[in-house]
Amino acid sequence: MLVVGFLVLPLVGIFVHADLARGLRSSAARSALGITLETSTVALVAMVLLGTPTAYLMATREFRGKALVATLLELPLVLPPAVAGIGLLTAFGRNGLLGAQLHWLGLDLPFTQAAVVMAMSFVAGPLYVRQAGSAFAAVDRDLLAAARTLGAGTARVFLRVAVPVAAPGLGAGAALGWSRAVGEFGATILFAGSLQGVTQTAPIAIYLGFEQDFNAALALAAVLIAISAAVLLAVRLLVAKGAPRFGPA
Amino acid sequence: MRDFALAVEISTDGPLAVVGPSGAGKSTILRLVAGLLTPTHGQIECRGRTWFGPGVDLPVERRPLGFVFQDYALFPHMTVRGNVAFGARRPVEPVLDRMRIAQLADQRPGRLSGGERQRVAVGRAVARDPDLLLLDEPLSALDPSTRDAVGAELASVLRETGVPALVVTHSFEEAATLASRIAVLELGTITQTGSAEDLLADPATPFVARFAGLNHLLGVAQGSEVVLESGARVRLAEPASGAVAVLVAPWEITLALAQPHSESALNHIAGSVERVVRIGNRARVTVAGLTAEVTQESASRLGLRPGLDVVATWKATSTRTVAR
Numbered sequence: 001m002l003v004v005g006f007l008v009l010p011l012v013g014i015f016v017h018a019d020l021a022r023g024l025r026s027s028a029a030r031s032a033l034g035i036t037l038e039t040s041t042v043a044l045v046a047m048v049l050l051g052t053p054t055a056y057l058m059a060t061r062e063f064r065g066k067a068l069v070a071t072l073l074e075l076p077l078v079l080p081p082a083v084a085g086i087g088l089l090t091a092f093g094r095n096g097l098l099g100a101q102l103h104w105l106g107l108d109l110p111f112t113q114a115a116v117v118m119a120m121s122f123v124a125g126p127l128y129v130r131q132a133g134s135a136f137a138a139v140d141r142d143l144l145a146a147a148r149t150l151g152a153g154t155a156r157v158f159l160r161v162a163v164p165v166a167a168p169g170l171g172a173g174a175a176l177g178w179s180r181a182v183g184e185f186g187a188t189i190l191f192a193g194s195l196q197g198v199t200q201t202a203p204i205a206i207y208l209g210f211e212q213d214f215n216a217a218l219a220l221a222a223v224l225i226a227i228s229a230a231v232l233l234a235v236r237l238l239v240a241k242g243a244p245r246f247g248p249a
Numbered sequence: 250m251r252d253f254a255l256a257v258e259i260s261t262d263g264p265l266a267v268v269g270p271s272g273a274g275k276s277t278i279l280r281l282v283a284g285l286l287t288p289t290h291g292q293i294e295c296r297g298r299t300w301f302g303p304g305v306d307l308p309v310e311r312r313p314l315g316f317v318f319q320d321y322a323l324f325p326h327m328t329v330r331g332n333v334a335f336g337a338r339r340p341v342e343p344v345l346d347r348m349r350i351a352q353l354a355d356q357r358p359g360r361l362s363g364g365e366r367q368r369v370a371v372g373r374a375v376a377r378d379p380d381l382l383l384l385d386e387p388l389s390a391l392d393p394s395t396r397d398a399v400g401a402e403l404a405s406v407l408r409e410t411g412v413p414a415l416v417v418t419h420s421f422e423e424a425a426t427l428a429s430r431i432a433v434l435e436l437g438t439i440t441q442t443g444s445a446e447d448l449l450a451d452p453a454t455p456f457v458a459r460f461a462g463l464n465h466l467l468g469v470a471q472g473s474e475v476v477l478e479s480g481a482r483v484r485l486a487e488p489a490s491g492a493v494a495v496l497v498a499p500w501e502i503t504l505a506l507a508q509p510h511s512e513s514a515l516n517h518i519a520g521s522v523e524r525v526v527r528i529g530n531r532a533r534v535t536v537a538g539l540t541a542e543v544t545q546e547s548a549s550r551l552g553l554r555p556g557l558d559v560v561a562t563w564k565a566t567s568t569r570t571v572a573r
Binding site: 094142143145146147148149150151153154160161164165167 | 283285308310311312314315316318319320322323324325326335336373374377561
């Protein structure tokens with residue numbers, strides 16, 4: 001009871017104090033929300049397109065140095081987001097490892113929306129890859145073997161069998177990854193900054209609004225809670241839907 | 250993994266069953282042939298085409314085979330028709346008709362019975378028009394009440410398609426139902442190949458005898474007699490010597506309440522009934538380590554029940570021996 005109260009009371013507090021109508025009248029709040037939805041969606045697409053095959057290969061293939069690769073893929077999960085932000089700057093910033101090459105290509109990433117997407121992907125991507133990996137690991141190996149004996153090559157086994165069978169788990173992973181991206185703060189503020197209307201996402205706006213426009217901050221917080229609750233519900237539904245499939249057919 | 254030294258040839262005149270104790274490597278053979286596992290060396294050929302050999306390792310998806318998995322491995326997100334069509338290289342509808350699954354074509358496998366799932370799995374493999382069918386314990390996922398009927402059906406499908414088939418099973422009855430020849434695999438070596446009748450008539454090893462359901466009693470042969478470990482003596486039709494297992498089929502043994510008038514051509518072992526199991530119109534009775542199979546009628550006439558003292562009798566001529 002004590003635990004539940006401790007966890008729930010802050011959420012109740014936000015809704016008690018928030019005046020959604022007034023708070024969301026602030027153009028800064030609305031643009032922050034728009035930027036968040038936009039960049040997190042792009043980050044989600046990138047995570048799913050690149051992360052799904054990666055997770056599949058990690059779950060089904062054996063190769064030398066696999067343990068090392070698995071560790072590197074999970075490292076961002078345990079890194080403090082601020083460290084991730086500094087890291088992104090030192091790699092892709094103007095004076096970073098690839099800064100000169102990127103500049104020559106006409107790509108100046110820091111303080112752009114691309115940087116927001118990169119920060120989100122860096123922090124949330126490994127979460128998705130890990131969830132997708134366990135979803136693929138739960139797929140009966142004989143299903144994949146059966147597809148191969150029926151003439152399917154790697155790509156067809158992946159697309160026609162592995163992905164559809166793992167779909168509920170992949171969906172749950174995508175939902176978790178996306179909500180992590182929506183909430184991204186530390187890496188974004190360091191690598192992408194806080195340019196209002198460009199890189200200022202909702203969590204950053206909440207932090208700044210704390211001093212400038214508390215009503216807007218409260219309203220944004222309430223919206224983020226609603227998003228999180230929706231994601232959690234979606235995950236639970238997907239997991240419930242997926243469960244019988246992984247049981248004895 | 251254990252070493253294998255196998256030379257198996259499969260012809261089209263009927264399926265070959267590979268049988269053996271669990272852990273003997275039966276399923277491993279199928280996976281090696283399919284390419285799901287890679288042998289360290291060896292040769293796999295089918296219809297004159299090398300699947301595996303020096304410098305050759307055809308990937309699974311390019312080997313023209315049909316694989317029926319033990320748990321059938323049907324794709325849960327596809328309909329029955331989708332499953333059969335997945336790798337089909339011939340029209341799907343006739344296959345659905347032949348396997349009697351046309352009426353289930355639009356259902357997902359999750360809603361089917363075990364027997365129906367098995368027919369889908371076989372149909373999916375056959376629709377591929379394979380040069381070779383591999384079946385891993387195709388009846389073991391079924392419950393005993395449907396196993397016989399589904400087995401008979403599968404046997405006729407295998408006969409009809411005329412595709413060479415390799416069936417792995419651990420049951421003699423399944424092997425005898427599904428295959429015309431049986432190869433017995435023990436510890437990675439084929440110890441005997443023959444028809445079910447051959448195996449029953451002349452088992453090469455104690456395992457084959459046990460597997461075929463024959464009684465086997467351990468003892469030492471001295472001429473036309475074997476002294477069992479229990480001290481009892483068994484008369485043989487043909488002399489033998491050394492450590493042997495005495496073999497006698499359960500249906501050669503008759504049971505009586507008292508020892509019939511002694512005759513030199515008969516063997517008797519007295520003991521208490523340990524167990525009576527009724528199977529159809531037969532009763533399997535365990536007496537002094539022997540299993541006798543008698544008609545239900547004589548079981549009731551004798552009033553067979555655990556604890557009853559009886560005498561088991563069989564002819565010297567139905568006794569065989571195998572060295573051990």
